[in-house]
Amino acid sequence: MSHDSKREMKPVSPANAPLHGLFAEYDSPWPMVEAAKKVRDAGFERWDTYSPFPIHGIEKAMGIRMTVLPWIVLGGALVGLAFATTIQWYTNAYDYPWLVSGKPFWSVPANVPIMFELTVLFAGFTTLIAMLLLNDMPLLSHPLDLKERFGRASDDRFFLFIQASDPKFDEHATRGLLESTNALLIEEVREDRSTSPDVPKFIGYAMIVFTTAAVVPFALAAKARYTHSREPRIHAVADMDWQPKYKAQRENPFFSDDRAMRPQVQGTVAVEELRDDDHLYRGRMGSEYARTFPTQIQANEATVERGRERFGIYCTPCHGFAGEGNGMVTARADQLIASDTGKGMAWVAPTNLNQDYLRAQPVGQIFDTITNGVRNMPAYGPQISTEDRWAVVMYVRALQKRSSAAH
Amino acid sequence: MATSKEKPESSKGSLKPKANKASSASESVGDNISGTELAGGLVSKGGAVAAVGLGISVVLGMMQNDSFRRFSFSYLTAYMWALTVVLGGVFWVTLQHLVNAKWSIALRRMGELIANAAPVFGLLALPILVPVLLGHDTLYVWADHAKVEADHALHQKAGYLNPQFFLIRMVFYFGFWTLLSRYLLKQSVAQDKAGAADVSQRLQRASGPGMILFALTLTFFAIDLVMSLDPYWFSTIFGVYYFASCVLAINSTLVLAQVWLQSRGRLTKSLSDEHLHDLGKMMFAFTVFWAYIGFSQFMLIWYANIPEETAWFKERISGEWLDLSWGLVLLHFVVPFFGLLSRQVKRNRKWISFWAIWILVEIYVDMYWLIMPNLKAEEIPVSLLDVTCWIGMAGALVAAIAVSAKNVNLLPVNDPRLPRSMAFENI
Numbered sequence: 001m002s003h004d005s006k007r008e009m010k011p012v013s014p015a016n017a018p019l020h021g022l023f024a025e026y027d028s029p030w031p032m033v034e035a036a037k038k039v040r041d042a043g044f045e046r047w048d049t050y051s052p053f054p055i056h057g058i059e060k061a062m063g064i065r066m067t068v069l070p071w072i073v074l075g076g077a078l079v080g081l082a083f084a085t086t087i088q089w090y091t092n093a094y095d096y097p098w099l100v101s102g103k104p105f106w107s108v109p110a111n112v113p114i115m116f117e118l119t120v121l122f123a124g125f126t127t128l129i130a131m132l133l134l135n136d137m138p139l140l141s142h143p144l145d146l147k148e149r150f151g152r153a154s155d156d157r158f159f160l161f162i163q164a165s166d167p168k169f170d171e172h173a174t175r176g177l178l179e180s181t182n183a184l185l186i187e188e189v190r191e192d193r194s195t196s197p198d199v200p201k202f203i204g205y206a207m208i209v210f211t212t213a214a215v216v217p218f219a220l221a222a223k224a225r226y227t228h229s230r231e232p233r234i235h236a237v238a239d240m241d242w243q244p245k246y247k248a249q250r251e252n253p254f255f256s257d258d259r260a261m262r263p264q265v266q267g268t269v270a271v272e273e274l275r276d277d278d279h280l281y282r283g284r285m286g287s288e289y290a291r292t293f294p295t296q297i298q299a300n301e302a303t304v305e306r307g308r309e310r311f312g313i314y315c316t317p318c319h320g321f322a323g324e325g326n327g328m329v330t331a332r333a334d335q336l337i338a339s340d341t342g343k344g345m346a347w348v349a350p351t352n353l354n355q356d357y358l359r360a361q362p363v364g365q366i367f368d369t370i371t372n373g374v375r376n377m378p379a380y381g382p383q384i385s386t387e388d389r390w391a392v393v394m395y396v397r398a399l400q401k402r403s404s405a406a407h
Numbered sequence: 408m409a410t411s412k413e414k415p416e417s418s419k420g421s422l423k424p425k426a427n428k429a430s431s432a433s434e435s436v437g438d439n440i441s442g443t444e445l446a447g448g449l450v451s452k453g454g455a456v457a458a459v460g461l462g463i464s465v466v467l468g469m470m471q472n473d474s475f476r477r478f479s480f481s482y483l484t485a486y487m488w489a490l491t492v493v494l495g496g497v498f499w500v501t502l503q504h505l506v507n508a509k510w511s512i513a514l515r516r517m518g519e520l521i522a523n524a525a526p527v528f529g530l531l532a533l534p535i536l537v538p539v540l541l542g543h544d545t546l547y548v549w550a551d552h553a554k555v556e557a558d559h560a561l562h563q564k565a566g567y568l569n570p571q572f573f574l575i576r577m578v579f580y581f582g583f584w585t586l587l588s589r590y591l592l593k594q595s596v597a598q599d600k601a602g603a604a605d606v607s608q609r610l611q612r613a614s615g616p617g618m619i620l621f622a623l624t625l626t627f628f629a630i631d632l633v634m635s636l637d638p639y640w641f642s643t644i645f646g647v648y649y650f651a652s653c654v655l656a657i658n659s660t661l662v663l664a665q666v667w668l669q670s671r672g673r674l675t676k677s678l679s680d681e682h683l684h685d686l687g688k689m690m691f692a693f694t695v696f697w698a699y700i701g702f703s704q705f706m707l708i709w710y711a712n713i714p715e716e717t718a719w720f721k722e723r724i725s726g727e728w729l730d731l732s733w734g735l736v737l738l739h740f741v742v743p744f745f746g747l748l749s750r751q752v753k754r755n756r757k758w759i760s761f762w763a764i765w766i767l768v769e770i771y772v773d774m775y776w777l778i779m780p781n782l783k784a785e786e787i788p789v790s791l792l793d794v795t796c797w798i799g800m801a802g803a804l805v806a807a808i809a810v811s812a813k814n815v816n817l818l819p820v821n822d823p824r825l826p827r828s829m830a831f832e833n834i
Binding site for chain 2: 056110
């Protein structure tokens with residue numbers, strides 16, 4: 001099986017090449033393990049054993065220390081974790097924030113699968129690559145390969161090889177050591193002078209061809225970006241391009257009202273959306289506007305402070321900080337009317353909230369005004385939460401009290 | 408783990424299955440493999456601890472004056488914790504037969520004994536079963552007929568979640584686990600005496616269908632006893648989540664069993680650090696597996712954000728429960744992950760025992776996290792009952808395992824693969 005013609009045609013190293021080392025051959029693992037212990041105890045460093053299958057305990061017999069590979073793998077895994085975290089944060093949360101299903105831009109759970117996968121991927125690649133490098137791989141040629149007998153290391157023989165470059169190596173003494181180990185035979189291995197140390201030329205050509213070929217896809221993409229074509233585009237995945245579904249606001253003749261979007265079934269209530277408290281949600285008690293705040297709204301400094309903050313955001317642009325109807329929008333409108341651009345235009349100033357008729361209004365009515373709007377004022381119900389609207393009402397009341405005290 | 412070879416220089420390699428009498432089994436292995444004296448002490452001590460612990464729990468439960476509601480929750484938590492060990496044992500032994508594992512043969516008898524605690528836990532299910540059969544909603548709201556009729560969702564699920572079918576299922580679960588673990592132990596013990604190698608093949612053949620049925624029973628068992636505490640919530644991965652704890656529990660328990668038995672002079676020559684190393688690898692792997700499954704369950708629900716699914720997690724991320732949830736992530740995954748990463752730790756009996764205890768404690772915390780929020784308390788309802796129930800249940804577990812250990816070797820002496828298990832080495 002191992003005596004094929006290929007192997008015989010391989011060039012043999014000339015006998016006058018310098019000595020590369022000595023190898024001993026064994027026909028079973030046990031004498032080789034015993035020999036390994038002897039070589040280990042003799043203090044050799046540059047030597048190795050070869051066997052067709054893993055031998056348990058050989059690493060102890062050879063005095064091999066625990067490998068550093070696990071630490072390298074741990075490093076690779078942590079790099080993968082850090083890389084996955086950084087690239088997801090940078091692309092999705094920092095450089096190009098993209099809102100997905102209302103989640104925060106940087107929401108960790110969605111990123112965990114990638115973190116996990118890249119940790120495993122980096123750890124896996126690191127294991128393979130570091131293992132190869134630690135074993136001096138890739139090794140394109142080794143003087144032992146020139147020995148025909150050595151092919152049996154992958155079949156039924158066991159070899160122990162000591163390099164001549166080992167500081168303890170002495171041709172006669174080392175041969176003596178190996179002879180004392182029940183070896184079948186001991187042979188010299190000469191340096192490999194049969195092949196050139198240069199990289200073969202075809203590898204260089206192949207690299208040029210592959211590099212050129214690698215540019216082609218990018219060149220095609222660039223061409224497509226800057227040229228026009230009358231051909232329709234290729235639909236590689238037709239059922240993704242044409243999906244059997246209706247988009248929002250489209251027509252659908254199937255329904256009598258021709259609308260694809262279906263309204264909610266009457267009486268549908270979403271979870272925690274049951275608003276059956278008229279006082280709280282509509283500011284009404286029976287048919288009248290409520291004159292008191294709902295019990296859910298606490299009259300304290302925190303609520304007024306919250307109201308002041310919301311008022312500052314939503315109301316001051318028109319009504320002004322003190323609610324006198326002189327916000328920035330009014331100031332700007334007056335400025336425009338006074339200038340040439342606004343000649344002939346009219347502007348109705350927003351309501352001054354500190355008027356007696358407004359002081360007399362029930363809190364429920366003010367709440368209703370904020371919720372649904374009045375005259376030019378739009379509805380703020382969809383923008384400000386129920387509790388916050390009541391807080392704004394409370395703050396408006398505070399403003400009114402302050403202005404009436406000032407008069 | 409899969410590749411194990413006899414040590415060339417090992418004298419144990421010469422061991423051959425002999426057709427001699429069981430009494431000389433110890434001599435043939437050259438090791439102390441008798442568990443009889445130890446078992447007797449464990450049964451009486453464990454039984455006493457169980458009686459006292461559970462007795463005190465009943466008294467404390469009565470003092471709560473809540474018709475045993477708080478007691479039932481503590482009892483269920485401790486019960487599900489103890490069953491992770493037992494069901495882990497059933498799974499583990501079946502798995503070793505199924506894949507024809509060699510490394511674990513020397514540990515297998517311990518697994519068989521642990522699995523055989525199953526019938527005792529069938530009896531210990533009575534405090535959970537009886538209120539259900541009486542139609543009380545102490546634990547399960549679906550047991551109360553009036554409440555089921557008043558609730559549309561529960562009414563729809565009543566075909567499955569009803570006391571009678573629950574009883575039938577429980578009898579089937581424990582019947583099957585008892586039969587399977589009995590069969591595995593009996594055949595294995597018979598092999599000790601007769602030394603027939605075909606016993607191993609017969610057990611391997613039985614463990615295929617056994618494993619399929621085990622997967623189904625375990626899944627539905629976890630759904631019935633824990634998930635149905637909140638009958639509105641559902642998660643198809645729930646059974647696997649409980650299964651992860653089972654595998655963690657059995658490997659941790661086997662570590663503790665080996666270390667303890669060897670400290671009492673048993674199996675000192677048959678079991679080595681190599682076995683601890685392999686059990687440690689399984690503990691590490693299933694620490695990751697537990698986190699993987701737990702996160703898979705969480706992420707899908709979090710992402711889809713459908714109220715009927717998120718409600719269950721919302722309970723567990725509000726108030727003090729959030730601290731407990733973070734505690735689980737940290738102490739059930741991150742800390743043991745790095746703790747068990749090193750080869751040296753797995754081969755050091757003090758360290759690996761430490762992590763085995765750590766994991767068993769964390770499994771209890773996990774069960775607490777699954778079960779206790781259903782009390783609908785804003786704060787974590789820590790109670791003395793949790794401690795007394797756990798002590799009682801742990802005593803019952805030890806006694807139930809030791810009961811079957813009388814007059815049984817601690818090593819399957821005539822398994823033809825035993826020498827390979829005793830001599831195996833990790834690369």
